[in-house]
Amino acid sequence: MPRLLSAWRRAARSPRRDRDGPKDALSPHERRELAAGVRRLSAGLTRERELAGARYLDEPRLLGAYLLFYWPISYAQAREALGELPRRPRTALDLGSGPGPMAFAALDAGASEATCADRSKPALAMARTLAMESGESLATREWEPSRPLPEGRFDLVVMGHLLNELFASAKDKTERRAALLRQAVSRLNPGGTLLVLEPALRETSRGLLEVRDALVAAGLAIRAPCLYRGGCPALSRPSDWCHAERPWRRPKVVEELARAAGLHKEALKMSYLAVAPEGEGWSEQPAGRLFRIVSEPLEGKGRRRYIGCGAEGRVGLALQEKHRSAGNAAFFSLRRGEVISLTDTEQKGDGLSLDDRTRVELVARAGRPILVG
Ligand SMILES: C[S@@+](CC[C@H](N)C(=O)[O-])C[C@H]1O[C@@H](n2cnc3c(N)ncnc32)[C@H](O)[C@@H]1O
Structure with missing residues (x-):
């Protein structure tokens, strides 16, 4: 959190105003400004969803709010999901990275290099600032799905909260999303994983399950969370979906911003899918x-x-x-x-x-x- 805070202060040219308080806490002015951004992001990405697919991270205020509220949440979600993988990744590609919470989670889980790819230049610049501050090896590439993926092969390709923002109004959105995921899978090293995280909302979670089914139908194996190898049974009833929920101690700044923005984000909730490379079967399971x-x-x-x-x-x-x-x-x-x-x-x-x-x-x-x- 202190690194996120100092990177944001530098980018926003916001030296802390109250001299007496601790450096790792928000001033009342900062809290008000960031909470307004968090409220806007929350409404725009979850309730009304008019921000989904828009260039909101190009707006400095919203990028700041993302960095200090959603970044730590995405990071913690990724650490949880990465904990389920059979192997530590050494090289990682983060698609739709924003300021890079997934990439930093991969680095902290043992990767030695990561590439962030996104269409938002300010978000990529923020990821570079964070990497410089923490001495991590991080490359950035401007990318969007109509362009080829960044060069190279990876132990981990991760997409955090990107999929639901792509092709949302297309009739064939599931097929197009699945095609992008298959491209990503084709860049995996043997034993690697494509990890997709999505918000735990009914609509976005079911969207992910539909893509999962398209990948399974095409012969790909799911490493986690699925043990069932057929079409996802949660899709048979429109009221069902599938998400993870993990206890989490929120950092103080996230806590403060949640309170100031009137949000309740106590547990970590997300839908996720870990996909194995082409030709690798479903993982062996213990008997029983x-x-x-x-x-x-x-x-x-x-x-x-x-x-x-x-x-x-x-x-x-x-x-x-x-x-x-x-x-x-x-x-x-x-x-x-x-x-x-x-x-x-x-x-x-x-x-x-x-x-x-x-x-x-x-x-x-x-x-x-x-x-x-
Ligand atoms: C909700 S943010 C997620 C950021 C980060 N991956 C995370 O998990 O917190 C969605 C990201 O997807 C990116 N994005 C949305 N549509 C995109 C597109 N068409 N091409 C490239 N990136 C896109 C946005 O710029 C933003 O960085």
């Missing part, structure tokens, strides 16, 4: 009946319930309190995103009922890879 928890705990009368998604699709999983045993106790404290294995269940309605014979084992925590053996 695996499910990823894709809902909050759903309380019912005397029972705990979740939605799980596994090789058999998206199903309700329920266990009555009276059937609690040493072997199934883990079920009562599961979190969204965790992967479990189950034995001894019974089909009930459209879900599975667990009982005191059921063994529930935690296979992977949210944000960690599924390990085999």
